[in-house]
Amino acid sequence: MKDVAARAGVGLKTVSRVVNGEPGVTPDTERRVRDAITALGFRRNDSARILRKGRTSSIGLVLEDLADPFYAPLSRAVEEVARAHETLLINGSSAEDPEREEELALALCARRVDGLVIIPASDDHRYLEPEIEAGIATVFVDRPASRIDADAVLSDNYGGARAAVAHLVAHGHRRIGLIGDQVRIHTAAERLRGYHDAMAEAGLPADPSWVSMGSTDPDRVRAALAGMLHGPEPVTALFAGNNRVTVTAVRHLATAERRFALIGFDDFELADLLSPGITVIAQDPVALGRTAAETLFRRLDGHHDAPKRVEIPTRLIARGSGELPPE
Structure with missing residues (x-):
């Protein structure tokens, strides 16, 4: 960052604001900083950012089957919302196996994702209670959670x-x-x-x-x-x-x-x-995915009201x- 600041003729704080999308930088200054970033091949240090903000800017998506055409637009919708929030999406398929779902979900939690969107296969989601209590936001889509209270986005x-x-x-x-x-x-x-x-x-x-x-x-x-x-x-x-x-x-x-x-x-x-x-x-798989992702980011933004169930109409x-x- 020091090299970027020197090349652009600005302070370190200004470079930090540009990199993190914070306000308070004029368009001309932002352009000079971004030109310097491009010229020097600068990459943001996400490890330091995680330590500072306590967020990894990543979420997990557990699907039933990545090959099922129904889930492709749903996954894409989740990814688009995540991208708008400058967040990486990591997904996997449970193959309708409850054990595989738990394995995937807990593996994503171990990698410190900020939240999970899950199409459930399990009939008991109490295994997620410690993760949710630790702050990992969780939204279920297509089917509700079992034996825990959690946000759900469903079709009618x-x-x-x-x-x-x-x-x-x-x-x-x-x-x-x-x-x-x-x-x-x-x-x-x-x-x-x-x-x-x-x-x-x-x-x-x-x-x-x-x-x-x-x-x-x-x-x-x-x-x-x-x-x-x-x-x-x-x-x-x-x-x-x-x-x-x-x-x-x-x-x-x-x-x-x-x-x-x-x-x-x-x-x-x-x-x-x-x-x-x-x-x-x-x-409407796009509406399912988009609504689930928006609900997840709403939770990540600090909304702690009671879990809600949203039902998307069919036609x-x-x-x-x-x-x-x-x-």
């Missing part, structure tokens, strides 16, 4: 599922199937609840053979769908509980002798280019597959 999974089933009912369907993820997962449980309530509100039975919750492995989904389509009371429409289930269903239904109505929860690439286009309940996008009448 229940409302979205109700809207999907109501849409199928409005187009004449009375035997509507649901293939969803594992019930222990909050989003899957909420979508199942929305399905049952929508069927009840329409005065329709929800035969147990029309509902299959479990792994999204394609073989399991295909087997469940085949049972629903060829059972004693075959369904005429399907509500797919997430994008992985929807994609498997589209492939299976492409070879079916009859056309079946289909609505999927989560949009996915090329859904609008199929024939018919796939009707979906679309979440139904009609493209044709959900509007097919029963055959």
Whole structure:
């Protein structure tokens, strides 16, 4: 910093203000300091900054699966908010494994991140209590925390599922199937609840053979769908509980002798280019990520009010597959 100050003809405090984005420097002086920084190849000493401010200017993001297209825009939104706060984002994937989630979260805490954004896989987050008490801000996104009170930013999974089933009912369907993820997962449980309530509100039975919750492995989904389509009371429409289930269903239904109505929860690439286009309940992953990150930085800025739950609306996008009448 002394070399930068000498080259720019300013004091050390002025260089510090420019480097740390503090006010009180004229545009001409800031330009001279930045020119000197560029010429000398100066790099800020983050270790000293950490000791002085007690912050590392880094946050962690624990996702379910980095390869899932749903999480890419969510991660990008968190990164953009972090960048606006001059903060580095470090992320990792839990692969829906509670032990892996805990391992990742605690590893990030050990590296002294200022805060965490977590898409949870665990059903017990008490392991984070010491870290939160030590000052690491934590926000959960997509699913709430379990067994601790913490900020959460969620989609309206229940409302979205109700809207999907109501849409199928409005187009004449009375035997509507649901293939969803594992019930222990909050989003899957909420979508199942929305399905049952929508069927009840329409005065329709929800035969147990029309509902299959479990792994999204394609073989399991295909087997469940085949049972629903060829059972004693075959369904005429399907509500797919997430994008992985929807994609498997589209492939299976492409070879079916009859056309079946289909609505999927989560949009996915090329859904609008199929024939018919796939009707979906679309979440807003960008809003989820941005809201979660903004909530995190609000906590880092010193807001200590009670944890809040924010719910982001979903929307139904009609493209044709959900509007097919029963055959």
